[in-house]
Amino acid sequence: MSFRVGIDIGGTFTDLVAIDASGRVTIAKIASTPADYTAGIMAGLARLSARAGGEKEVAEVLHASTIASNALLEGKGAKTALITTAGFRDVLEIRDLRMPRLYDLAWRKPPPLVPRRLRLEVVERIRPDGSVARPLDETSLAAAIARLAAERVESVAIAFLHSYANPVHERAVAAAVRAALPGISISESAEILPEIKEYPRTSTAAINAFIQPLVADYLGRLAEKLRGGGIAAPLRLLQSNGGLATPAFAERFPAHLVESGPAAGVVGAAALARRLAEPRLISFDMGGTTAKAGLVEGGRTLGAEAMEVGGGVLAGARLLTGAGYLLKLPSIDLAEVGAGGGSICRLDAAGAPKVGPESAGAEPGPVCYGLGGTEPTITDCNLVLGYLDPAGLAGGTLKLDRAAAAAALARAIAAPLGLSLEEAAHGMLRIATAGMMRAVRAITVERGRDPRDFSLLAFGGNGPLFAAWLAAELGIARVLVPPHPGIFSAFGLLVADTEYHFARSLRTRMDNQTTTASFAALASAAAGLRDEGAARLAAEGFPPARQAFRSSALARYAGQSSEIAVPLPPDAAPACDFRERFASEHLATYGFRAPAGEPVEITGLALVARGLPEHPRLPERIIAETPPQAAQSRPCWFPGLGWMETPVLPRGALGPAPLPGPLIVAEYDATVLVPPGASAAADDFGMIRITLGS
C-alpha cells in the first residue's frame, strides 16, 4: 500500500501529513531547520514512515513552503538587475506613490528589490497596439549587458513598456543576455504577467527574478535528497492560487509560490466543502501570531488578483496599499489580523485594553510557558479560564504555569481596570475576537456577502478554541472542526489539483453597434488562451478527458475605473448574452446594474486550466490518529455562569447525537471549545460539528 505526503514548512514548524487510500492519516510535526529546510523534511519523512509501520511506499510528495516569501521579507534574494525602456528605470521605485499609513512621518518605504544602479535602460519603444515605434537599440543593449557582467548580477528582470501587447523586444533582450551570460536567471515581464500597467508587471517580474536562483537551488536540493532517500515519487508545489505545479514550472515562475503556505488551508477547506456539500464556508485559521479568514463558495476558493508581500497584516484597511512588494498574480484571497495565541494584552496610554498586534511569539512565548515571558497573552487568558489544560500542550510535553499567567494578567489588566481576573481574561478574548471579526467581515461583508449565510471551518492551533465565540458574534450557526486541525494546512496539500492561471490584456468595447464584432474578438482570444492551457496540461501528462477550463473576462461599464470578472461560457455564446451576464454579475457584486444598452468595456481575459486527478483525492472518510485518552473534566469559567465543571473528551467520544456544551474536545495539536448554549457532534467523515444556540 502507498501513501501520499503533504509537507508544509512554516517559520517554526514543519508539518507532514500522510494519507493512504483507506483514509488513514499519519502525522508528524517537527521543528523547522532554517539553515537547510530539506534536512527537516527528510527527518519528518523518516518519522512518518516509522509511525506508519515502515512498509508504505510514497506515491506523491506535495509541498508548500515559506522559502520564497522569507527571501522577500528578509531581503535575501539574488543580486538582481532590471532592464527597462529608456526613461523609465525608476518605475519600480516610484511604485504607484501610495502609502499604507496616514499621519505617519516615520513611514519607511520598503527598499526596492533592485537598487537604482542596477536598473538599466535600453532604447526601444512598443506602442499600445503592439506596433514597434522604435526598434531595439543594440548599443544601449550592449552597454546594459556589459554592466550585468561587470556587476556579477545573478538574476535579471526585463520589463519594457507595452510588452503585454508585443513581447518581441523583451524576448530579444532575453536571448542576447542568455547568449552573453549563460547561467544568469532571466525573468521576462510579459511572460509572467502579460497585462497592461507597467508598475504591477515590473514589480512582479522583479520579485520573480529576486527569488528565482534561491528557489531553483532549494528545489534542486530537495529533489536530490528525496532521490537519495529512495523516494522516486513525483514532487508537486503548491502555488498561491491553490493549484499544484511541477518543479520545472516553479523554478521558472517562483513568484507563483510566494503565498502557498496560507493557501493550503483554504484549498483543504474547499475540498471539504465539496465533499460535505457545504455551499458556503469561511475558513478560519488561527495560529500563534495571526488569524486568517478565507472564503469558499460552491466548493471554490475566492481569488484575489494581487497581493502585497511583506505588507504586514490587515488593520481594517485593505484599501491603503503600498506596505509591501506588489505581486500581481492570482492568489487565494485571505484577510489577516494580528491576533493569535501569542498576542500580547496591554492597556494603552489612555487605559484602554488592547490585544496585539505585538506577539510574544515562540520565544519568550506566553507567560505560562515559563520561558521568560512577562506580558500576558491570549494563551494565558485561555489557560486562566480553564479552556487550556494546565497539564500541558502537545500531549503534555509542555507544562503550563497557570499561577504565573494569572499573576501577570491581574497585574497588567484586571487590577488597573477594576475587574475580576476572569472578567479581565474573558474580556481580552472578546477584544481578540473583535479583531478576528474584522478579518471575516473583510472577506464577506466587503464583498457583498452576509457571514450569517456561511458555516465556519476552524483550524490552526488556536482556531478551534475561538471558533464558537467568533461564530456567535457573527451570527454564524455552525462551526466545523476537521481532524488534526493543528496541521490542516498540510492536509490541504493532499487535496489540491494541478492548476495553472493564465491572463491576457485585451481592449474591446461592446455597445449596441459593436457587440458582435467585439465578442468575436473576445471568443477568439479566449480560445487561444485555452489552447495554451491545454498544451501545458498535455505536456504534464493530462489527457484531454482530464483537463478542465474556466475562462472569464474582465469587464466594466464604460467610464468605470475597475473591472469585475465575468465567467465565460465554455462555448461561444451570443454576444448580447455577455452584456447580460456582466450586468447580473455587477448587480450581485455592487448591488445595482446600469440601464440596458450601457456600453461595456472588456480589458482582459483570464483562464484557469486544471488537470484532474485519476482518482478522487479525498477518501470516503478520514481515520485520524487518536491516542487513547480517558474522558476527564476540569473547571472552566463562562460569562454569566461562573466556574463550571466541564467535561474534557477525546474526539472519538463524540457521535452523531449532539452533546450539549460546555465541553472541551482535547486533541494532540489543538483544543476545541464548545461553550454553554452550543452543542457538538461528530459525523461519519470525521468532522466535529458545533451548533450554536439561537
Add this chain to the structure above:
Amino acid sequence: MTEAPGQDDAITEELFRSALAALGDEMALTIYRTSYSGVLKNIMDYSAALCDADGRLAAQGLSVPGHLCSIPVALRAALARYGKEICPGDVIAMNDPYEGGMHLPDIFVFRPIFFTGAVVAWAATICHHTDVGGRVPGSNASDSTEIYAEGLRIPPLKLYREGMPDESLFRIIEKNVRVPERVLGDLRAQLAACEIAERGMAQLLARHGAAGVRRLIAATMDYSERLTRLAIGALPDGEATFTDWIDDDQIDAGKEIPLVCTVRKRGEAMEIDWTGSSPQVKGAINNTFSYTAAASFTAAKSVLATDMPNNDGVFRAIRVIAPPGTIANALPPAACAARGLTGFRMLDCCLGALALLYPDRVPAASEGGNTGITIGGSDAAGRAFIYVDFLSGSWGGRPWADGLEGNTNMFANMASFPIEVIEAENPLEVLDYGIVPDSGGPGKFRGGMALRRTWRMLAEEGILQVRADRATHRPYGLQGGAPGWPSENLLDPETEREHRLPAKLTMTLRRGEVFRHRLAGAGGWGDPLSRDFALLDKDLSEGLVGIEAAARDYGVVATGDPPRIDRAASEALRARLRATRPPCPAVARMVLAE
C-alpha cells in the same frame, strides 16, 4: 457572548470603539466598491463617518486627511437649516462651501439613524465628484474669480423625504453636470454607504439601546480626547509663528500669497492660529474653515506620538483659528475650487511652526503638494479625450532619516496614472517618468528628489492646463538643511525651441510638442557637511547625487565610476567649507525671481 446590561466597563467601551471604527471603514469600502468614477478609485478622494445626533464626529472611516473635520462642519450646517424637521428615510445632500461645504465638487450626503422615534446618530459621506458643472470640465479651474463660475451650488437640501426621492433636486443635478451618469452613480455609492451604516448601527442599538449607544459614543470621544491631550501634554509648552508662501493665484501673476501660522501649546491643549495670513484672493484657491482645520489637524496629528481615532475628542484638544475674509476662511463669493493647493501649503506652514517648537520631530518641507495636470481635446477619430493626473512625490529630510522620494504627499495619499493606461486611452506619448538627481535639498538627512514626467502630444492639438506651485518659493530646509529645487514647466525640452512656462497655465499643445513637468524637490534637514559618508556613498552609487554636487553641497570628494569617496580629501574639504561659510540658519528658504 452575553452583555451585562447598563454597564460600560473598559472592555465594553473598547468593543464598541472597535465596532464603530469597523463600521466607518465598511462605509468607506462600500463607496470604493460601488462608485463609478476614477477620482474616487484612483485618488480615493472621499470619506465616510458616523456622527452623534448633534453632528459631532464619532468615527471616521479610511479617508484622505484633507477631509478630517469637514463632515461635522457640514452636518452642523445641515442641522442648523433643518433642526427638528428630520424624519426617518430623509437624506440630506449639500456642497455649498458657504453653508458648511468645502468646494463644489465635494458633495456631502447625510442620513439620520433613528431608534424608537429619535435620531441617535448620523451616517455621513463626502465624495469628490468628477464634475459639478461650471466653466471647465472637472469644475476645478484655478483661475475662476467667483463661486458662480465654479458650478452647481447646493445648500443643505433633502435629496429624499421619508424615503421618496426629490425629483426636482435630482433633475437639477442631472442638468447641471457634464457627466450625469457618473455623478448620479457616485451619489448612489454614497447612499449605499449610508445604508451600511444604518444596518451596522441597528446591531449596536439592539445590543446597547439608544441610551447605551449615546453613552458609548460619548465615551469614544472622551477616549480620543484623553489620548490627544496626553500626547500634547508630553510636549514642552511654547509658541511659534511661521510664514510660508504660495507663489501666486494665477490671476495676480507673480504676487506672492503669505500664509502665517502660529502654534500655541499650553499644558494639554494646542491652538493653531492663521491670523496674519493673506486676505482672500481673486483666484480659486480660497479655503473654507473646515479645509484649514483639516490641514491644521493633519500637521498636529502627525507630530503627536499617538495614533488616536479621529473624532470630536481630537478637535476638543486642538483649537483652530482662522479669521473670516482671509484665504484661510473665505467669504462669498470667493472662488475655492482649486483650494487643494492652499491646503498643501498650509500643511507645510503649520509643520514649519511645529518644527520651531519641536525640531526633533518635524521634517523639512515636502515638494509642496501635488501638481494637477489636465490635457483634453479630440483624437484622430474625433473622439473627445480628457486626461487628468496628479503628480506628487517627495518628503522633506527628517530629523532621523532622509525624506522619501517617489511617495505621495501625506495630505492626499494619491496614486499616479499608469503610463501604459495614459497611452492606451489618450493620444499622448509619455517620454519619461523618473527621479531627478540632485533636486532634493542637501542636508544631514537630505530632502527627497523631485519626480518629473514628460508628454508628447500625438493629436492635432489639445488644451493643456497645469496647476503647479513652488516655482519661486522653494521648499524650505531646516536646521542647516538647504531648500529643494523649484518646480519647473518646460516646452520642448532639450531642443533649441526649449523654453520655460509659468507654473500655472492654460495653453494649446500642438502635435509633436513636448511638455515636461518637474515637481519641486523637498527640503533638507540638518547640516549637509555632517551627512554620513555611508549615505553619500549610496547616493553616489545610485546616481542620486552627482560628483559635482557631492563636492559643492556635501564637501565630499569622489571619483570614478561607480564613484568612490576619498575620505581624507573629503574631511579636508569639509573643514575648509566649515571655516568659510556663514552659520547654518534654522530655516533655509530661497525665493527665485520670476
